[in-house]
Every structure is written in structure tokens, then in C-alpha cells.
Amino acid sequence: xxxxxxxxxxxxxxxxxxxxxxxxxxxxxxxxxxxxxxxxxxxxxxxxxxxxxxxxxxxxxxxxxxxxxxxxxxxxxxxxxxxxxxxxxxxxxxxxxxxxxxxxxxxxxxxxxxxxxxxxxxxxxxxxxxxxxxxxxxxxxxxxxxxxxxxxxxxxxxxxxxxxxxxxxxxxxxxxxxxxxxxxxxxxxxxxxxxxxxxxxxxxxxxxxxxxxxxxxxxxxxxxxxxxxxxxxxxxxxxxxxxxxxxxxxxxxxxxxxxxxxxxxxxxxxxxxxxxxxxxxxxxxxxxxxxxxxxxxxxxxxxxxxxxxxxxxxxxxxxxxxxxxxxxxxxxxxxxxxxxxxxxxxxxxxxxxxxxxxxxxxxxxxxxxxxxxxxxxxxx
Amino acid sequence: xxxxxxxxxxxxxxxxxxxxxxxxxxxxxxxxxxxxxxxxxxxxxxxxxxxxxxxxxxxxxxxxxxxxxxxxxxxxxxxxxxxxxxxxxxxxxxxxxxxxxxxxxxxxxxxxxxxxxxxxxxxxxxxxxxxxxxxxxxxxxxxxxxxxxxxxxxxxxxxxxxxxxxxxxxxxxxxxxxxxxxxxxxxxxxxxxxxxxxxxxxxxxxxxxxxxxxxxxxxxxxxxxxxxxxxxxxxxxxxxxxxxxxxxxxxxxxxxxxxxxxxxxxxxxxxxxxxxxxxxxxxxxxxxxx
Numbered sequence: 001x002x003x004x005x006x007x008x009x010x011x012x013x014x015x016x017x018x019x020x021x022x023x024x025x026x027x028x029x030x031x032x033x034x035x036x037x038x039x040x041x042x043x044x045x046x047x048x049x050x051x052x053x054x055x056x057x058x059x060x061x062x063x064x065x066x067x068x069x070x071x072x073x074x075x076x077x078x079x080x081x082x083x084x085x086x087x088x089x090x091x092x093x094x095x096x097x098x099x100x101x102x103x104x105x106x107x108x109x110x111x112x113x114x115x116x117x118x119x120x121x122x123x124x125x126x127x128x129x130x131x132x133x134x135x136x137x138x139x140x141x142x143x144x145x146x147x148x149x150x151x152x153x154x155x156x157x158x159x160x161x162x163x164x165x166x167x168x169x170x171x172x173x174x175x176x177x178x179x180x181x182x183x184x185x186x187x188x189x190x191x192x193x194x195x196x197x198x199x200x201x202x203x204x205x206x207x208x209x210x211x212x213x214x215x216x217x218x219x220x221x222x223x224x225x226x227x228x229x230x231x232x233x234x235x236x237x238x239x240x241x242x243x244x245x246x247x248x249x250x251x252x253x254x255x256x257x258x259x260x261x262x263x264x265x266x267x268x269x270x271x272x273x274x275x276x277x278x279x280x281x282x283x284x285x286x287x288x289x290x291x292x293x294x295x296x297x298x299x300x301x302x303x304x305x306x307x308x309x310x311x312x313x314x315x316x317x318x319x320x321x322x323x324x325x326x327x328x329x330x331x332x333x334x335x336x337x338x339x340x341x342x343x344x345x346x347x348x349x350x351x352x353x354x355x356x357x358x359x360x361x362x363x364x365x366x367x368x369x370x371x372x373x374x375x376x377x378x379x380x
Numbered sequence: 381x382x383x384x385x386x387x388x389x390x391x392x393x394x395x396x397x398x399x400x401x402x403x404x405x406x407x408x409x410x411x412x413x414x415x416x417x418x419x420x421x422x423x424x425x426x427x428x429x430x431x432x433x434x435x436x437x438x439x440x441x442x443x444x445x446x447x448x449x450x451x452x453x454x455x456x457x458x459x460x461x462x463x464x465x466x467x468x469x470x471x472x473x474x475x476x477x478x479x480x481x482x483x484x485x486x487x488x489x490x491x492x493x494x495x496x497x498x499x500x501x502x503x504x505x506x507x508x509x510x511x512x513x514x515x516x517x518x519x520x521x522x523x524x525x526x527x528x529x530x531x532x533x534x535x536x537x538x539x540x541x542x543x544x545x546x547x548x549x550x551x552x553x554x555x556x557x558x559x560x561x562x563x564x565x566x567x568x569x570x571x572x573x574x575x576x577x578x579x580x581x582x583x584x585x586x587x588x589x590x591x592x593x594x595x596x597x598x599x600x601x602x603x604x605x606x607x608x609x610x611x612x613x614x615x616x617x618x619x620x621x622x623x624x625x626x627x628x629x630x631x632x633x634x635x636x637x638x639x640x641x642x643x644x645x646x647x648x649x650x651x652x653x654x655x656x657x658x659x660x661x662x663x664x665x666x667x668x669x670x
Contacts, residue, residue: 106482106483106486106562106563108562108563108592108593108628109592109593111485111486111489111563112486112489112490113483113486126633142490143483143486143487143489143490144487144490181483184481184483186482186483211481211482211483212627213455213479213480213481213482213627214481214482214483216455216456217456217481243625245622245623245624245625247617247619255536256536257534257535257536257537257625258534258560258589258624258625258626258629259532259533259534259535259536259537259538259560259587259589259614259625259626260534260535260536260537260540261624261625262534262537262589262590262614262615262618262624262625262629263537263540263614263656265615265617265618266614266615266616266617266655267655268617269616269617270654270655275617278618278622278624278625280625283517283535311536311539311540313517313518313519313536313539314517342539342540342543343519343539363657364540364656365655365657
């Protein structure tokens with residue numbers, strides 16, 4: 001789960017990382033009041049879940065409250081990579097002398113968290129990794145004790161930062177790793193870590209991603225959930241407990257098991273169709289769950305037909321058929337549905353669908369071809 | 381010999397008194413697997429469908445000689461269950477549980493590095509050796525005894541492809557579902573190594589998917605193998621940056637794409653099936669070439 005910069009800074013502050021004071025505004029009036037409170041120049045930063053906010057014009061300096069109002073007014077409502085800016089962070093401007101990168105992220109190959117440090121901060125770290133890999137230091141975290149401060153200092157010294165940054169940055173990096181572990185984050189980064197003209201070492205920007213699987217025990221952060229993507233359907237799906245990804249096409253897909261659903265998307269594409277979504281209903285789904293999944297897929301106005309592909313082990317064919325029949329009366333009139341079910345209850349399910357006048361696919365390929373053909377026929 | 385699991389394996393089911401654990405323990409027994417013990421803290425001394433239940437895995441191992449553990453413990457306690465099995469000296473641990481917090485798994489893997497235990501999963505359907513039985517949740521009736529090894533990251537896709545192989549008359553030596561999480565105990569390359577050494581396996585079918593680089597690593601090893609490998613990659617139509625159901629199934633930037641994996645396999649002379657329907661034919665061709 002992504003969280004906003006101001007929330008990430010809030011977490012880091014609790015672990016002792018120095019961050020600028022800041023307040024969130026949802027209107028230009030509020031931004032002006034906050035700027036007044038702080039006095040002096042402020043930075044207005046769009047709070048959206050994408051990188052590259054600065055380049056997109058979502059981060060601006062305002063010299064005084066009046067300008068803060070004007071700048072916030074421009075940024076609020078702005079579209080950044082498909083997301084509308086609904087909040088801005090207002091924070092006192094820093095006089096930054098140098099910028100560094102501190103990060104900790106889950107590394108699949110190491111099967112552990114990996115700390116990444118670079119003296120080249122403030123820019124896209126993946127770009128640095130690609131163009132100047134020698135400027136990046138990596139260290140695999142021992143999951144038993146995190147990153148002791150001495151190791152953090154050692155890394156920073158090796159990265160070639162000034163000694164004041166080795167000392168204060170070391171404590172910050174050690175705290176960042178602790179924050180990452182205790183918050184169940186898969187990514188926690190400070191970019192940039194700023195050395196200011198008056199000698200302060202401070203987290204000027206922060207990003208944290210929380211592991212979705214850990215949300216049941218990270219209840220406070222779970223409550224911060226907001227639509228992560230430009231598409232509201234994905235957010236609604238999450239709230240309803242559905243594993244759903246919105247895609248660009250018009251063939252709705254419902255299946256069981258991630259690998260099978262992915263393969264179904266590939267098969268539909270191969271049959272000349274374009275999948276509208278990924279939806280995994282999981283194992284053992286009953287009729288009610290099938291109905292709910294179908295109705296959810298049909299909420300996407302692009303969907304012109306639905307392909308249901310189930311490998312029945314603990315999922316039963318009668319339940320799938322029953323769910324489809326139940327959903328039919330609430331789906332748009334005449335929307336083609338093709339179902340394919342292998343395994344348990346296949347014969348019974350097929351008979352039920354035949355009685356209801358619905359199409360049955362003999363296998364995944366046959367079903368994919370049938371739904372693509374039915375959608376095409378209806379379009380004529 | 382098949383790999384990892386055979387007729388002599390003795391299974392302890394962790395979480396046997398829960399709904400999932402009790403249902404699947406029965407199915408495992410039906411498959412012929414030797415389920416010798418169950419384990420649920422607080423239920424020691426009870427019996428679950430005739431299987432004695434213990435409070436700890438150590439007790440279960442001491443009393444029954446269990447050497448394989450199958451875990452159906454809910455996500456919050458699953459990593460602990462893995463470490464408990466390793467601590468008890470269980471050689472093979474199969475963790476079915478999905479939705480385990482990933483840092484719990486990172487800690488569990490650190491623990492496992494100091495124990496001679498192999499972990500399969502988590503978030504996996506388990507494994508099956510046709511003729512000997514299964515550990516996990518795979519529908520056992522789809523299998524047929526034979527000489528083709530099978531390894532996949534997915535559950536239901538495994539069932540689809542195994543059904544196709546069986547229908548084409550191609551039997552299997554062992555089938556392993558390694559799991560869809562970003563951190564898993566046993567990877568493709570581990571399974572390929574085991575199948576390469578197994579004298580009852582003549583060829584290996586490997587079904588990968590987007591995310592990570594395990595398929596690429598396996599491809600490099602497959603190039604050095606004596607036995608033929610047949611590949612399939614799902615998620616060719618998955619957009620970058622979207623997690624496709626499995627926590628590990630995500631293309632990040634240029635890493636983990638289906639295209640990259642297909643190319644790595646082809647470069648290693650592994651034939652890659654365009655659709656799952658091509659897998660039986662490619663397998664027959666590979667077997668014919670020997």
C-alpha cells in the first residue's frame with residue numbers, strides 16, 4: 001500500500017528522523033493560513049502516489065502567504081500522471097547545500113531487506129543505478145538485528161559524504177531501517193537527505209510502501225488507504241476483498257488462481273480479444289461470490305462480454321453455474337457470457353447453463369474464442 | 381526415486397484442526413500419503429480423523445518419526461510454524477498458507493539458512509508424486525505415474541497443464557508448486573537440479589510467470605542440463621507495475637517481463653510453448669529426441 005509523503009514523514013519522525021514541520025492543505029485558503037503560521041518561504045508539494053511530481057509541476061516554492069495561496073490553487077486539482085491532486089503539503093523551504101540518497105527495500109534475490117546509499121541524491125535512484133552504478137552502495141540487512149548505527153556510518157563513509165553527514169546520517173539511516181521493519185514496509189526511502197546551508201541533516205522527502213499482507217497488524221496505516229491508482233474500480237475492488245486489476249480491453253475475465261487468470265488473459269489476447277481486467281476469485285467460491293465477481297466486472301463500462309474460466313478442485317461447477325444464472329438478471333441485457341469449467345461438477349454446471357441459454361467453452365482456448373466471437377457478433 | 385516426496389515420507393500436518401488443515405489432511409491420506417501426525421498448540425492428545433495431534437512439532441517428530449511438514453496455519457503464525465518445523469529437524473517443509481507478511485518470510489529465511497531444511501512455498505499448492513501421494517492441496521486425480529517432472533509457480537495453472545499432459549498420455553514423476561510470493565524457499569533452479577539428478581525423470585516442464593528473475597536463473601542452468609526442459613510463461617499481456625494476483629507477479633521497470641523470460645529460455649535452447657495447449661506436443665518431441 002502506498003502512502004503519502006506527509007504520512008511517510010510522520011512515520012519517520014516517530015523513529016527519530018529529523019523532518020521539516022509540515023501541514024496538509026486541501027484548499028488554497030488553508031495553504032495560505034499554514035504559510036502564514038510558518039512565516040518565510042514555503043514549499044507547496046502535491047500529495048499523489050506517483051514519482052516525478054517535481055517535473056510535472058507539482059512542487060513549487062512560495063515566497064509569502066499570498067503566493068502560497070496562488071501556487072496551492074494551481075497545484076490542487078492538477079492532473080499528475082492520471083491522478084488528481086487533492087492535497088498539498090506546505091512545509092518551510094530549506095536552503096539545501098547537498099543532497100544524498102538513503103533507501104531500504106525488499107530484495108527478492110537476497111530474500112531480505114537491502115540498504116541502498118548514494119551521495120548522488122535528489123534524483124531518480126533507478127536512473128543513477130543504470131547510468132552510474134559505481135555511485136550506489138548496497139548492503140544486505142541481517143533481518144535479526146536490522147542495521148546497527150556503526151554499519152550505517154560505515155556505508156555513508158564509503159559513499160564519500162562529509163563527516164557531519166556520516167555522523168548524523170548514520171543515525172538517520174539506522175532509524176530508517178528500523179522504521180521499515182517495524183512498519184512492515186517493502187520500501188522506505190529518504191530522497192533527498194539534505195545537508196542545509198546552516199549544517200542541518202534532514203529528510204527533505206520520504207517515500208514508504210507498506211506490505212499489503214501486513215495491513216491486518218498495521219491497523220493505523222491500513223486506515224490511511226486511499227485510491228492508489230487512477231482507476232477507482234481497483235480501489236472499490238480492494239474494499240470488497242476482490243483481487244482485481246483494471247486493464248484496457250473489453251473482455252471481462254473471472255477465474256480462479258493467479259496463474260490461471262494470467263494465462264486466460266494471454267489466451268483471450270491470442271484469440272484476438274482484449275482483456276478488460278484480471279479478477280481472481282480464489283478457491284472454493286460459492287454461487288454468491290461468483291455473482292458478485294461478475295457484477296463487479298460488469299461495472300467497468302468498457303466491458304462488452306465476460307469469460308468465466310474455472311479449474312474446479314474445491315470450486316464446484318454447480319455453484320459457478322448458479323452464480324452466473326443469478327447474476328444474469330442484473331447484468332446489462334444481452335451481455336454475452338461464456339463459461340468454462342473443468343473438474344468437479346462440470347457436467348451438472350454445463351446442464352444448468354444450457355437450460356439458461358448460456359454458452360459453455362470446452363476448454364480455455366475454446367472459451368476464449370467463443371467470447372471474442374460473441375462480442376464481435378454483437379458489435380455488428 | 382521421485383524428488384522430495386515418496387512412499388516412505390512421513391507427514392505432520394501443522395494446523396490440522398483448522399478447517400483447511402482438516403479437509404486437506406483427509407485428502408492427503410486418500411492420496412496415499414502417510415500422514416502420521418497433526419500439530420495444533422493446545423490440542424495435544426486429541427485425534428483428528430484418526431491422526432494423533434501434538435502441541436509441538438518436536439513432540440510429533442519424536443513420537444512418529446515425521447520428516448515432512450505441511451503447514452495450513454493462518455498467515456500471522458505461518459512464518460513461526462516454518463521455523464518451528466525447521467527447529468524440530470524436519471527435512472522438508474511445505475507451506476500452503478498465503479498472505480504471509482513478507483518481512484516475516486525474510487526473517488524465516490534467515491532462520492532456515494542455519495538449518496538443513498528445505499522449504500517449498502509459501503503461497504503454493506504443495507507437491508505430488510503420482511503413485512506415492514501428495515502433500516498440499518493439489519487435486520490428486522489429475523496425475524498419472526510417469527517420467528516427466530513438473531514445476532510451476534501457480535496452483536490452478538498447474539492443474540490445467542498436468543491435466544493436459546495426463547490426457548496426452550504423458551505421466552509425471554513429481555509435480556512441485558513453488559509458490560507465487562516474492563520470497564519462496566525453493567526456486568525453479570533448485571527443482572531443475574533435483575530433477576536432473578532423479579533417475580525416474582526424463583524431462584521437465586517448467587511453468588513460470590512474470591516477476592523476479594527466477595526463470596532467467598533457471599534458464600541459465602537448463603542450458604547445462606542433460607535432460608530436456610520445456611517452458612511456458614504466463615502474463616504476456618500483463619502491464620508493467622501491476623501486481624497480477626500473486627504478490628510476486630509484477631513487472632518492475634524492465635525487470636520480470638514475460639518477454640525477457642521467454643527470450644532467456646529460448647537462448648538456453650528451452651522450447652517455450654506459445655499456449656499451454658502446445659506443452660504436451662513439445663514434451664513428446666523432447667522425449668523423442670531423448
